Amino acid sequence: MGRQSPSRSQVFVRNPENAFERGNIKVDGKNKLVKWNKDTFQSENAGNGTSVMRSKFASVATMGLSQNADKNEIMTERTAFKSFESSNNAQDWQNVSKREMEERIQMLAKSLNGMDLNMPEWLFSKMMHNDKVRFSDHSMLRLIQILGKFGNWRRVLQVIEWLQSHERFRSYNGRYIYTTALNVLGEAKRPVEALNLYHVMRQEKSLYPDLAAYRCIAVILGQAGFMKELFDVIDCMRSPPPKNFKTGALDRWNPLLEPDEIIYNAVLNACARRKQWEGAFWVLQQLKQQGLQPSSTTYGLVMEVMFESGKYSLVHEFFRKVEKSSIPNALNYRVLVNTLWREDKVNEAVLVVQDMERRGIVGSASLYYDLARCLCSVGRCEEALAQINKICKVASKPLVVTYTGLIQACLDVGNVENGAHIFKQMKNFCSPNLVTCNIMLKAYLENKMFEDAKDLFQNMLDDSSDIKSRKDYRTLVIPDNYTFNTMLDALFAKQKWDDFKSVYTQMLRRGYNFNARRHLKMILSACRAGKGELLEITWKHLIQANRSPPASIVKERFVMKLEVDDFAAAISCIGTHCTNEHAFSEKAWLDLFMANSDRLQAGTLVRLINELNTVVAGAYEPNLIFQNVIASCKEFNRIHTTEISRTEAECTILKVS
Template structure:
């Protein structure tokens, strides 16, 4: 037998192995714990585990009702809920007094702080007492449940006794639940706990007043919440018991679909493409943030790709620079983003910018170039012909990084790579641009050393290098060598056709293409285009036009580009008739563009066909009011500055001043302004040829634009007005402009002007000019050195008698 006894003020407890007895020496009940006022002997019930391998005893307490009934008062839980409510109200009053006395003095602040600590300890003590009572009550509830179960299993116990015991257990459980709910509320006040689903208790209803717009600081610790004043506590309570659906802190928005995200990306890319390239950085950042896009690696890649398709490589670099300074953007595929930007720069033919971006990739481990990046930069440099930079890239490809990186868990990290066939093909491209045929043999030697077989594209590029260097015999030799080992492709046949064209072997070029088609090889648009130009240069336009149908099947470029190339081939061979024939045939299938029209216009003028050029110019320069449809037989082609300039040059060369006046007035009407470098000499010659109205028109046009006319134009207009004895207008040519802009009109300049135009002036004209200038100078308050020089030179001319 094991005996454990403890004597205290409450009573003496004794335990036996076979039977458990509890006795209390004091007749007083336990008001704070909820235990019975007197304890009766109970029997032990042994419960064996269902698992036979683990036989463990479980003990439960059975309460024997020897008094013939259940004492409901013994199951009451005290202190009651009203008492705790009074306690919480007193706490609230003390906190309000603490708030009113805050800030008076440091002494009052210390007293309030002590009062807050007392309140905190009071609530803490009562909460701990409730926890102890709850644990004891749980033990009784468990005992009561086991007792009820035993009564149900015992056939000798009546149903009435079982129901009574069940009701008692329910009451006890209800009392325990009330205590638990109250204790949870007390803990929420104490620690400022947050919960997603909280039931409002009566204790905290007074905190609901004016709590909708109150905010809280989530980063405070629990200790800070307790030590703060009434304001912080109320904020915590209001937020803790706010309805979850009304909370503004929870963002519960639906996930954006992939299609909607793609639309936002497209909209952002188009906005960036249409914006000014010189826009400030803050405006660019605002435009990026206003797109409502989560900037992940995928979104950035898509934005760069769309901008690349639009051809805006400058904006791509601006996006990259924006990402580098954006601290919140954590990229997991930074290398892919840079590689995509490299591809965009390569397609835009920007090798310098691509090389700078490639160098910046080598400064970070996350963006260090891989084989795809090396391919992109190599192709870009090779197409641009930057041989030295390309070999530097190959050296860096084979060498370890110049900058030491912290590899961390990666350990030994070796990014060195060997050039492959793509890199060597890029070298061949550079050799073709630089016309260095020795480089082709170096590439073949490197491929042999690395045991790489040259591809068909490699042989085609080698042939192209030999073609650009004028080594036509080597072109045929490499073609025969390749034909023995592999099947030639369209690139190699194109180089062969161009070689035969240079050798003036047109028939063999046609037969080579026929052999290719018999072998089942599909020719490229470039191949048929070169063959058609070859035929046009030989004067075989009908056969050249037959290649158009083949070009249309495989071409990606517009048909107008093909026709323009054929016209240019005819003109290069000096055959204007064939060029005009193809130009007329072209209008049956597609509309000529401005480039085509300008080429034909210049061809007509160069070959002395001024009337044909004039007719074509009339079609290009028709105004909207002259042709309401705006779509004549040239489909709305409008002349540009190049069109007007070549027509003005042709009119001046042929001294056809009437046509010159017509073309010049049309130019001004189309919105193209006077250009002193190009039009000044024309206007002066036209004015001396009797077309002084053009000078006046130019003067008025520059006056409306608030531009100062050039000095030769001022002097010519001065002479014209002086020749007509219009002294006021002649002097106004000088006075309407600031004297600082006419400092070049010195006394010697005026003397030379009189000498060069002596035949145009009479002595009476100079005398009248002197009187007019004297009158203007006398009325003027401030001196005018230009007029003084004019007056002095005029008097000198009169004294010398040169006029």
């Protein structure tokens, strides 16, 4: 007998608000706690909760195959849904070594990772039924682990859904598979999906969470700051399964568990995210009731809660408590250094780290990194650079990240000179990446160091132009959309139109599009400053991309063509690209002529009327836009003639008088 599996809607839901009784997720960050306890938080709908993914696997009968479909394709789809038994018996698995099986699993994972997420059901099922991979708990566990290393959490959930839909897959350790999937979701920072999967685990005995699963979901929720849901998990640990849970009559299975230090540390993580400093005392009280002595890590998290809540005096108090009960670790010292930095006690922060090193305690990369940023914030740039040697001994992150953080620390206090100095020193040890260059580019422009910004931007352009001849692409810094827009904003503010034209042309040439919200005002201002070629460049770019030019671009180009008596081009641009009737109404055209009357020669609109009448007479259907232009031209001429007559009459009266 196959086990009864939950429906797909229990795992993957379109709307997580009504998926589970306890799956409604929203973090309430507004209420201030007076008496801090788990009942203070109330569940709401998730503001950042999105459904995992749509369920797109249906039976073969509902696939809607055409009666005239190719027989070979139908047979391929049918073989994709063959049973596990026939698949596993296709080969003698005893002759396959563990190493060879591992290689096959990795090949399957790479194939699944490279496929489109919306692949047809029969194709996905065919790949999963690969005769080269034996279906077992181990193979499914390894498949999920490898997909998790690729960062493809969506594919992991797709594999879980597929396993749920196949009752003939006999799993003896399904709990481990689901726990591994929870770990993947935690690495990907997907708390909502992890909570949905956790609720599914609680509906079957073979999947029911053990301590490892509870730890995993607790850490995920704690890092996300989901306080109420984290307390629900703790309650579930201490409570029996739901009433509708099926167990044997003589089953003595007892799933009740007590939270351990790891789970309470997850609560402290949530308290830090929510700045609920009262929660730290609740955790310490719970540990005391269970007879557990808080470790240095627990005290470090308590200190972090106090630091995030602005309770700096309590940070120092808990650090002294750690010193009395145990040996402080790198986390304790890191929080203390950040607290002293926040209190503007930089010298004390340096002495604290020196005292730690005298005790023989190995500092973490984050500790030395925070100390270096602290020194940069007060202008002690060389001392900060000296910390990089210590960071390199214990760090796993790229060195460019460290230098970028130090540069940002200098810029945050307005010290662009020190930031530029670190930027130059950085080039001796590692190549700046795009983020670093964009940060420096913006800093140069904001501090009126235009020549430095121009040189940096030109170097980035040279790198991207040399991409075909360079073998090591990792050292290349290719400007992105943010880079071009940063330069354009600065050049527009300074009205450096020649440089603006060069940067704008490079942006379009490298595949970045015209953005009306950002670039329209710039282009129109450049045109009125005598750079009409920018409008033509933009016009060609939009036409080639099959995009309708904005009404302002159409009208400006229309007036520019009238200025040089190019009536054919003027009529062509309004006859093809005027789609918004409101923007091109009779009143809108009249307002345009009145605003640009100084740019139009006498008789221009009269000749325009004659040209439009010729075009209208030869057309099969009336053109509303042309009719509006003709009417507005006549009205403009009438108003203009009236004003001229009135002026002449006033002059005559003055002469007579």
